[in-house]
Amino acid sequence: MDYSSFLQMREEFSLLVVMVILLVYDIFATEKALKQFQTVALSLFTLHTLLNCVPREAFAVAGGMFQYVPMQTYIKTILNIGTLIVLLQAHKYLDEDANRVKRGEFYFLTLSTLLGMYFMISSGNFLMFFIGLETASIPMATLVAFDKYNKKAAEAGAKYILSAVFASSISVFGISLIYGSTGTLYFNDIATVFTGTPLQLMAFVFFSVGLFFKISLVPFHLWTPDVYEGSQTNITSYLSVISKGAAVFVLFTLLVKVFPKIISDWQPILYGLAVLSITVANVFAIRQQNLKRFLAFSSISQAGYILLAIISGTALGMASLVYFVLVYMFSNLAAFGVLSVIEQRTSKVQMNDYNGLYQTNPKLSFVMMLALFSLAGIPPFAGFFSKFFIFSAAAQQGFYVLVFIALLNTIISLYYYLLVIKAMFLNTNEQPIETITSDIPVKISLVFCTIGILFVGLVSTFYDQIAVFSFGM
Template identity: 35%
Template sequence: MNTLIVISVLPIVLLYLGLYKMQKALLPVTIVGLLIALGLAVAQWGENRVPEYHGMMLFNNFSIAFSSIAIISTILILLLSKGYFERISQHIAEYYAIILFSLAGVIVMVSYYNLTMLFIGIEIMSVSLYILAGIKKNDFASNEAALKYFLMGAFSTGFLLFGITLVYGSTGSFSLEGIQSFVLAHSFGVDPLLYTGIILIIVGLCFKVGVAPFHFWTPDVYEGSPTLITAFMSTVSKTASFAAFLRLFATCFPVFYTFWLPILVIIAIITLFVGNITALYQQSFKRMLAYSSISHAGYLLFAILALGASSANSIFIYASAYSIASIIAFGALILIQQETGSDSFESFNGLARKNPFLAFVLTISMLSLAGIPLTAGFIGKFFMFNTVLAQYHTGLAIVAVINAIISIFYYFRVIIAMYFRTTERAQITVPSYYIFVFGFSALATIIIGVYPQFITNLI
């Protein structure tokens, strides 16, 4: 709970710093505050926690693990913001504050133990992201992204709320523990409204995580939003949404596994094919990352499909690997866009000759996202495939392997452009903050890929 308090108070402190024109203090204060919040979270690891605040929140190892990866990802993304917001506006305190308010919503989402807190967490995160998507006020693409995200987000919230309402009407409780007790006591004579509520909740959450066929907002919003905000949405937001998804279904609805399993299997298969095949045809690197994020959402669904003791650990490992690789990719894209003003694959041509370090870390990122061995991405995919095979979903594993092979093509397009295609280009100046983030993320990707025991079996 201390972590949530620190992250909630920190944005208010930043707004006061902005009020008194202390612009240079914003980033250091933000990083120090987030490190304190991370330390407070880790300090609670292993404690025998019980639901708090009348059963509204539960800060156990599950919450701490996902809160930690969300905070670490946010720190790395904010380190890339050095000088980024200054190019958009003179008033930058608000941008840091809104990102941290969104992070506060993320902490609520991974720690809720009551459906009302799930809704509140999602809305705190989502409303902040609606604003962040449109922070480039004079950019038509950014305005369009914010409007689309808001409309689709409001639409999905309607499904989620209606589903929560039906679940409450059937079980008489918003508490996960109360719903679980009701379901176990009435597993053979459940009101059909409960099944309808489960379907509507699935639809609402699928909008939030961006899986097909509820993915229509994702490419346009990712492309139109500022690249730094896109990095936050595709990593921190996605990780929190899947953690919330898993906690709800693992706690309340495992008894109805045979009911919702076929629905999620169909969604996962459609997501994998739509995400990967569409990514093949993209000429924009940023849009390719948007469609690839859809396919990664499909892989993350595997842990919920094969619901079991290892599901939380599988999502944590995959989300960690995906997040650090994506941060490298989006960070490199920011530098490329500053140099060329373009995000096409051609803008990466010859990068290895002028910026070998940048090309090297981006190669590690692409290899990890593709799931090549000795990278964290491979370990993530291995755990996901192992999870579904343990439940004898052999057909789903075959589909996943086929799609993993497809993804290699578009990830390797970037590597080929950097190393095997030449063009006249200037050397890109990589700031020290970027060097730290790239080096840390690349090293973490390799270490997890070679020594996965560092993060396996944490939850």
């Protein structure tokens, strides 16, 4: 066997090198050198992002266990950028005295989940896929419970690991049924023999539960609000964007590559899930007072919108999906960024606390407003374009009713996004949150998100680049 072909997995190796360096550095560096730990970590990760952002030729490693197509570079780069933003936003938190000793773990765990997602995205075999899924899930539970003395975080961690394990065990049961009915675990081989016998349909349904759980679609979403609320805000943002982004991409790839023959079966499933996710999450979001729970429900409904891109199964849908994830990342991370800055300084997360924020913190309120408008899909911000494209991709396949339902839901979502904007701009407060000067890394991350929200939509280059490598049925 020619092991040199393994070196083609450049993204994975590069990330692994970063992880190992950081681990060694954290253990062996002197006290003085450790002060620079975060700077080193962020620079290394930036370097890794930059080195791996150019798509290469498609290839397969290990007899098709690992399959690379150029599109994966884009989705991985999006995840990298998102992770970088999250790490920048977590900079202040990790610099606190209580957390300084845990910095090494934080980075190592975060990057391990990212590595898991890499393998999940590039997998060409269900075993590889499952390993990736688990590598992404288990460190995630640790991260969720990172504040171990915080009861809510510990509870959230337990909730997350229990439901994640439950979901993946159902998923692996599905995989075993797939193996039983087709005799293979390789994606390419399954595609030809997976014709949709009752057993295979059952296998498909069981299998996809694992992914639906990751994407947190209704009715697999029940863990989401509690976990989002309990865990540290930066982890929440990581969960809501990176882990979800990877899962939706994988779902799309699997559906069009492995299960194209049962399209008439999975389309109704996705249809129902999309309608449920968008509607239920929106209705629940209206009543939330805690902004983390609020954003949790908002992210569930956004996941529902993403299904509109997946359901089409076309190349247009794929491009719209990746683009949507990119825009969603900027918008959601901007919102969570503001949230985490305010939470860290004042430990306030209720909507009422945000009353009159504009008077004391005009810039933070402005970024928050951009993020919410973008999430609501208001032009000229990027969210409008990404929503329009997924609607367009779904309408192209004739899903007019679904598009219409989704659009009606954008009105509900606009209502609750406006509630936050109303709190910040319209409401008055006797004691508004005091003026906050954020530290440089957070500022960089927020500026970066703002630029993303403002220009990713108006400038068509991003979409055109993504569309070059998109594939569908």
